[in-house]
């Protein structure tokens with residue numbers, strides 16, 4: 001189902017474990033910060049809404065999405081979190097760089113989920129243009145950050 005056919009912010013709390021005992025790391029890319037800050041806001045509010053404590057949400061920043069893999073690895077090894085949410089926004093430019101950044105980031109985060117026992121959630125928008133990113137970070141299609149937060153809670157519960 002394409003994002004256009006669902007709202008990313010919608011969730012049923014009756015199907016989600018209470019997050020009160022979990023500790024979450026959120027790693028935020030600074031590229032396209034007007035988008036990534038919106039994603040962070042959506043993730044943070046959803047975690048709190050589902051019972052997480054503010055003191056159990058730890059944030060770090062990285063320069064761009066390519067650095068999310070390293071930043072997430074550091075969050076796993078240094079902060080003893082139950083799940084990590086990796087937040088980025090990659091927007092197509094004039095060249096093939098978009099393809100390499102998206103692929104490397106997706107593969108890197110997938111690799112962390114294989115190498116470590118802490119789930120890392122792929123909250124990286126890979127859009128053709130700025131409007132698509134706006135629509136998915138609190139716009140008409142909801143907020144992928146909220147979707148990622150729910151995934152993080154469910155995976156933290158699965159991994160415990």
Ligand SMILES: Nc1c(NC[C@H](O)[C@H](O)[C@H](O)CO)[nH]c(=O)[nH]c1=O
Nearest residue numbers: 029031063064065066088089090091
């Ligand atoms: N163009 C975008 C980038 N590019 C930067 C890379 O992620 C990386 O920081 C750089 O290549 C140095 O290693 N990053 C994004 O997150 N979004 C973009 O649209």
Ligand SMILES: CC(=O)[C@@H](O)COP(=O)(O)O
Nearest residue numbers: 091092093094095097098
């Ligand atoms: C995703 C990118 O790296 C891209 O936005 C960079 O833009 P360009 O391809 O025009 O150099």
